[in-house]
Amino acid sequence: MKACGTVFKYGDNVDTDVIIPARYLNSSDPAELATHCMEDIDKEFVHRVKKGDIIVADKNFGCGSSREHAPIAIKAAGVSCVIAQTFARIFYRNAINIGLPIIECPEASMGIAADDEVEVDFDSGIIYNKTKGTQFQGQAFPEFMQKIIQAEGLVNYINNKNK
Amino acid sequence: MGMTMTQKILAAHAGLAKVEAGQLIEADLDLVLGNDITSPVAIHEMEKMTVDTVFHKDKIALVMDHFIPNKDIKSAEHCKCVREFACKHEITNYFDVGEMGIEHALLPEKGLTVAGDVIIGADSHTCTYGALGAFSTGVGSTDMAAGMATGKAWFKVPSAIKFNLIGKPSKWVSGKDVILHIIGKIGVDGALYRSMEFTGDGVKNLTMDDRFTIANMAIEAGGKNGIFPVDELAEAYMKEHSQRPYKVYEADEDAVYDEEYTIDLSKLEPTVAFPHLPENTKTISQMTEDIVIDQAVIGSCTNGRIDDLRIAAGILKGRKVKKGVRCIVIPATQSVYLQAMEEGLLKIFIEAGAVVSTPTCGPCLGGYMGILAEGERCISTTNRNFVGRMGHVKSEVYLASPAVAAASAITGKISTPEEVG
Numbered sequence: 256m257k258a259c260g261t262v263f264k265y266g267d268n269v270d271t272d273v274i275i276p277a278r279y280l281n282s283s284d285p286a287e288l289a290t291h292c293m294e295d296i297d298k299e300f301v302h303r304v305k306k307g308d309i310i311v312a313d314k315n316f317g318c319g320s321s322r323e324h325a326p327i328a329i330k331a332a333g334v335s336c337v338i339a340q341t342f343a344r345i346f347y348r349n350a351i352n353i354g355l356p357i358i359e360c361p362e363a364s365m366g367i368a369a370d371d372e373v374e375v376d377f378d379s380g381i382i383y384n385k386t387k388g389t390q391f392q393g394q395a396f397p398e399f400m401q402k403i404i405q406a407e408g409l410v411n412y413i414n415n416k417n418k
Numbered sequence: 419m420g421m422t423m424t425q426k427i428l429a430a431h432a433g434l435a436k437v438e439a440g441q442l443i444e445a446d447l448d449l450v451l452g453n454d455i456t457s458p459v460a461i462h463e464m465e466k467m468t469v470d471t472v473f474h475k476d477k478i479a480l481v482m483d484h485f486i487p488n489k490d491i492k493s494a495e496h497c498k499c500v501r502e503f504a505c506k507h508e509i510t511n512y513f514d515v516g517e518m519g520i521e522h523a524l525l526p527e528k529g530l531t532v533a534g535d536v537i538i539g540a541d542s543h544t545c546t547y548g549a550l551g552a553f554s555t556g557v558g559s560t561d562m563a564a565g566m567a568t569g570k571a572w573f574k575v576p577s578a579i580k581f582n583l584i585g586k587p588s589k590w591v592s593g594k595d596v597i598l599h600i601i602g603k604i605g606v607d608g609a610l611y612r613s614m615e616f617t618g619d620g621v622k623n624l625t626m627d628d629r630f631t632i633a634n635m636a637i638e639a640g641g642k643n644g645i646f647p648v649d650e651l652a653e654a655y656m657k658e659h660s661q662r663p664y665k666v667y668e669a670d671e672d673a674v675y676d677e678e679y680t681i682d683l684s685k686l687e688p689t690v691a692f693p694h695l696p697e698n699t700k701t702i703s704q705m706t707e708d709i710v711i712d713q714a715v716i717g718s719c720t721n722g723r724i725d726d727l728r729i730a731a732g733i734l735k736g737r738k739v740k741k742g743v744r745c746i747v748i749p750a751t752q753s754v755y756l757q758a759m760e761e762g763l764l765k766i767f768i769e770a771g772a773v774v775s776t777p778t779c780g781p782c783l784g785g786y787m788g789i790l791a792e793g794e795r796c797i798s799t800t801n802r803n804f805v806g807r808m809g810h811v812k813s814e815v816y817l818a819s820p821a822v823a824a825a826s827a828i829t830g831k832i833s834t835p836e837e838v839g
Contacts, residue, residue: 268606268695272804277783281485281492283459295806315607315640319804320783321542323459323558344611344642345542349558409560410466417468 256377256401258335258356260307263293263300264369269312270319271346275328277320288324289331306333309375311367313339317346326350336375338382338393340364351400354408358382360393377401420670422578423645424613427553427667431536439577439674447477448552449530450565451539453521453779454482454493457500459559460540464567472507473569479511479530479539480504481521484779486514489786519751519777522546522634522719527751529660533648534667538562538571543719543801545636549629550656551648551666556637576642578613579604580675583620585684590835592729593628594721594799594819597635598689600681602699610640612676615669617647620683626655627725634720635801638696688834690797691817694805702822702834709816713796714739714827715808717748717775718782721799721820724754730824731763733835734770740830745772746781746788772827784808790815797826 273296275288282288293300310329316339317325326349329337337350340361350357356377363382367373371386380395396404399412406412421429421436429437431445452460457480472478480500485493497514504512511530518524522543525531533551537544542556557571565571581600601608614636616629624632629646636644646652648666656664687701716722716730727749739745747767749755755777758764767774781788782800790796790809795816798808803815816832825833 270802270804272783272802272807276806277455277785280455280783280785281490281496283462283496295811315610318606318640319542319802321456321540321544321556321558323456323540323560326558327459341607341610343607343640345556345558345637348561352558352560408463410463410563413564414466414468 258307258309258375260309260335260373261305262367262369262371262373263308263310264367265296265310265312267313268315268318269296271317271322271325272319274317274325275322280322280324283324285327285331288328292328292332301332304332304334307335308333309373310334310337311364313364314341316342318343321345323349323353326353326355330355338363351403352409354404354406356404358393360391363391363393366391419674420672422613422673423615423667423669424553424578424643425575427534427536428573428575437575439575441575442572443575444570444572445536447538447565447569447571448535449477449479449537450562451479451521451525451537451541451544452562453484453541454486454497454500455484456540456559456562458496460562460566461499461503463560463563467563467567469567472566475508476510477569478509478566479525480509481513481524482515482518483520483777484783485785486518486778487776517752520719520722520779523723523750523754526550527659527753529662532656532660532662532664533652534665538565542637543634545641545643546630546634546719548633548636548643548645549626550652551646553643553645555643576611576613577676578615579609580678581614581616582618582678582680583616583683584618584680585620585682586623587683587686590688590821591686592819592821593624593631595686595689596683597632598691598696598699598817599686601635601639601696602689604639606638606695606697607640609636611642614639614641614644616644621646622649623683625725626651627723630723631720638801688819688822690822690832691803693803693814693816696803696817702832705832709795709832710830711743711797711826711832712794713744713746713788713790714823715746715781715788715796715798715800716820716823717750718779718800719750720801722748722750722754724757726799726820727754727758727763730820731766733821733824733838734772734828735766737770737828737838739771739827743827743830745827746775747772748775749777751777781808797823797832799823
């Protein structure tokens, strides 16, 4: 499994309120949530994001509320992977559970800039910055985690196992 | 090598004699919680599962508290979805308008959370119940769905930071000042993935409501949970509110902690978190210029309990909210509301020029009931001051105790109670 796309770069402590503001939480429709993704930190995001693009951030990405709407909005916006130095723990769990690939890799976070073209290989954990020609070793996704992502989330994964 | 209090509770619920930090376990759940924002997503996920019953109809709590009474059609649809689910599965602890309260104030009050429990909730402030000596942590909707279906959840056993509390807080220092001080010290990711275990002689000088406030904001330091030892005060609270048996766990003498801090409560001062992170703390005495405010919010799962309202009313009594400032008081539960009425607190608030609302999370997360316009400032007893949290992206939220919020409502700028004379 691979992800490949253009990078949107953010700093420390990107919280779930800026990822998907609570004023939109009266909806749980992924497509509708996606139209407001990152709205309070980057108004251009929804206009510029293309399918496959990648978010790279610094520390503590996804801090704040437990709203699963945050990774749902990011995934539905077309983002193929989020790379950060660290993630807030509830966001981390939620992202895996809904099948949004995320990788903790401080070196990649520091070595990747906005608009760089980046490729991520989930089998090996290798993050390749095509723009700069540099490479970083992130944690490889164990097989079960890749299966959760392929199944588009934990629930489908469990159902597939029980079939 | 001994276990922390959290580790002991998790071990017992995983059927293991011993666990250690980093170990992956599957634990039995005593309670699974959701609200009107997170439950619809969980219900949708559960409907996709090949199970059609919940694991235990008494061990699920569904609390309609964020956007209720419904603020718009979409919120009404969400609540309807949860109401129908609760009816279909005969969920005992479904709390709708008229009997609801803000979930983290309501559940302990209803006796649904007791010492020794393992609780997950699809709300980040689920960590509140650590005040009673339970392990409780926030999760997302998918984990809630799996929890409702199976009664189990997987956890990575956390390591811990120990906070040794000593001394007695001075008159205007409350649990809110304690936790803001701690978050200011360790940062919003200072306890990432870890337990925050509060202990020491100073604990006895904190009321239960102080402890709920402190445990509630463990998540604002990135913590997996916050937890207090179970003393006589906590036992008395549980005996008053719950029929359920509780189990007291204590950390081993040789439990291992990643870090240890000693906090002298007597040295703390009223503390305010400046925009836009709870770690941006200053004591009021460190503030160098006046911060003029447009709104004061007193309420939330952090500070909407009876002690909080008593403190605020004590300051507002016989005084007036400054012209031009909106002061919004939100008792956290129906029971707190009623008690505040019987004690005459509501009269004090109304006579002071504040408004009193039915219980709701509304303004805390910028939902409704107190949204800020561009450039406006609010002093708030809530828990987050992120960009746009209470409204416009160019509005500002300052987090503080009920005492500071009430005093500020009177002066129109961030103030200590001493300043209102």
